[in-house]
Amino acid sequence: MQSTQAHLFPVAGDIRSGMPPVHLEQFEGPLDVLLHLIHSQQMDIFDIPIALLTRQYLELLEQQDDPRHQTQPSCEQKIRLDLDIAGDYLVMASTLAQLKSRMLLPRPQLDDEGNTIDPRAELAAQLITYEQYRLLAEQLNERPRLDRDVFARSIFPEAANVERPLPEGNLDALLLAFRRVLKRVGGEARHQIFVETMNVREQMRMLLARLTFGGLQLDEFLQDTPGREALVTTMLAILELWRQQNITVIQSSCYGPVTLLAKQGMQ
Amino acid sequence: MSGTDPLTSRIEAMLLASDEPLTARRLSAVLGEHIASGDIRASLLELEAHYSSRGIRLAQVADGWQFRTAAEHAEYIQRLWQARSPRLSRSALETLAIIAYRQPTTRAEIEALRGVKTSGSVIVTLQERGWIKVSGRKDVPGRPHLYGTGRQFLIDFNLNSLADLPESNQLLDDSDIRQMANSTNEANSNEQQTTI
Numbered sequence: 001m002q003s004t005q006a007h008l009f010p011v012a013g014d015i016r017s018g019m020p021p022v023h024l025e026q027f028e029g030p031l032d033v034l035l036h037l038i039h040s041q042q043m044d045i046f047d048i049p050i051a052l053l054t055r056q057y058l059e060l061l062e063q064q065d066d067p068r069h070q071t072q073p074s075c076e077q078k079i080r081l082d083l084d085i086a087g088d089y090l091v092m093a094s095t096l097a098q099l100k101s102r103m104l105l106p107r108p109q110l111d112d113e114g115n116t117i118d119p120r121a122e123l124a125a126q127l128i129t130y131e132q133y134r135l136l137a138e139q140l141n142e143r144p145r146l147d148r149d150v151f152a153r154s155i156f157p158e159a160a161n162v163e164r165p166l167p168e169g170n171l172d173a174l175l176l177a178f179r180r181v182l183k184r185v186g187g188e189a190r191h192q193i194f195v196e197t198m199n200v201r202e203q204m205r206m207l208l209a210r211l212t213f214g215g216l217q218l219d220e221f222l223q224d225t226p227g228r229e230a231l232v233t234t235m236l237a238i239l240e241l242w243r244q245q246n247i248t249v250i251q252s253s254c255y256g257p258v259t260l261l262a263k264q265g266m267q
Numbered sequence: 268m269s270g271t272d273p274l275t276s277r278i279e280a281m282l283l284a285s286d287e288p289l290t291a292r293r294l295s296a297v298l299g300e301h302i303a304s305g306d307i308r309a310s311l312l313e314l315e316a317h318y319s320s321r322g323i324r325l326a327q328v329a330d331g332w333q334f335r336t337a338a339e340h341a342e343y344i345q346r347l348w349q350a351r352s353p354r355l356s357r358s359a360l361e362t363l364a365i366i367a368y369r370q371p372t373t374r375a376e377i378e379a380l381r382g383v384k385t386s387g388s389v390i391v392t393l394q395e396r397g398w399i400k401v402s403g404r405k406d407v408p409g410r411p412h413l414y415g416t417g418r419q420f421l422i423d424f425n426l427n428s429l430a431d432l433p434e435s436n437q438l439l440d441d442s443d444i445r446q447m448a449n450s451t452n453e454a455n456s457n458e459q460q461t462t463i
Contacts, residue, residue, distance in 0.1 A: 028357050028358055028361060028381065028383060029381055029382045029383025030382050030383065031381065031382035031383070032382075032383075087384075088382065088383045088384060092382065126382065129380060130380060130381060130382060133361055133364050133365050133368070133380060133381070134361060136364040136367075136368060136432075136433070136434070137357070137360040137361040137363070137364035138360075139433040139434065140360060140363065140364050140367070140424065140432075140433070141355065141360050143424050143425055143426075143433070144338040144341075144425045145352070145423055145424060145425065146335070146422060146423040146424075146425065147352045147423070148341070148351075148352040149338045149341040150324075150326070150335040150336055150337070150338050150341070150425065151335060151336045151341075151344050152286070152333055152334065152335050152336075153283065153286070153334060
């Protein structure tokens with residue numbers, strides 16, 4: 001501990017706080033820590049010895065490090081706190097350091113209205129305000145609380161083995177609810193059924209039937225297919241038959257005629 | 268309670284049967300318009316006095332009336348139920364206290380006062396209990412939520428209204444504190460140089 005402290009604070013005469021070690025988890029943030037330090041040493045909150053307090057505060061942060069104290073602690077290791085929490089503590093550390101330097105530097109002693117300027121006034125105000133709410137929170141906690149200190153009839157804590165029966169089914173209520181939903185989505189939903197004029201399956205069967213008599217030129221076959229819809233259906237039928245390997249499609253030359261052959265016909 | 272008048276007896280029955288605090292207005296609505304509100308109030312006060320020394324008390328909470336067990340028997344009720352209500356963390360209590368006394372207030376204000384970040388889970392816990400709720404948005408950049416206490420806060424913390432919060436009148440405002448800080452410093456200004 002002595003060595004770690006010496007790194008951050010090379011102070012002659014080493015004013016040790018002699019404070020018992022504490023854990024940050026006990027505290028609700030930097031203000032809470034400062035109040036602890038101030039009260040446990042009976043410091044005057046309006047006349048805080050900033051240098052001493054800053055040193056003790058940093059010491060306390062360092063204590064949160066490995067309690068076995070490495071011989072060569074690096075800066076990163078010194079304050080190895082949860083970054084979320086550490087952020088607030090580090091902001092306070094820099095505030096304290098800034099206050100300390102402002103106290104050391106020459107500064108105007110009086111403001112425009114002739115009042116004393118104390119750089120620590122803001123921190124003191126912040127501490128007092130926080131202390132008030134801390135006290136109020138304690139008082140709030142001490143009030144008789146429902147379900148902890150006082151109990152009202154008919155609010156019973158649920159035991160783990162309580163059986164919760166399912167509600168009775170009610171068809172009418174269900175139908176009513178369903179009707180309300182239907183009304184909300186805008187009338188009854190209807191299915192629209194379209195008549196399929198061309199059928200790929202039908203076309204496949206027809207094509208296979210014709211191919212049993214021998215190969216067929218694609219152009220010829222498509223010639224007597226009426227209409228765009230029929231053409232598309234026939235093409236789909238050919239592709240499907242080809243995919244299922246029921247027919248073979250042959251094109252002997254580029255841009256040449258395409259011949260359809262039934263698989264059996266090839267053998 | 269022999270010799271109690273019928274109205275008081277009727278109100279007593281209603282209070283026992285209700286599972287939430289009954290307001291005088293609600294009692295009046297149920298009892299009928301021919302019953303004077305002054306009579307209802309007199310009956311309530313009579314009941315409150317009657318139960319003041321019993322194991323059950325008639326408590327005034329959230330602007331209503333509710334039968335509750337006396338606080339001094341808490342231990343036995345807990346034993347009876349074999350359950351303890353979960354302890355509140357200090358951060359939850361402090362956050363709640365700040366919201367209760369400063370409402371409406373924002374999360375940023377709470378964090379500034381406590382000097383530490385408020386975790387979202389604390390806010391969520393307090394909201395789930397019905398103790399705090401969003402009362403609006405503050406008209407500043409980002410339009411942050413404004414928090415205030417809900418009715419359940421009064422019910423659970425045995426408060427009739429926010430005015431019953433302990434010592435709310437003694438709460439110093441920021442300017443008071445600043446003044447205190449400065450005036451004390453004037454007195455100390457001579458010693459200052461030695462203490463630094």
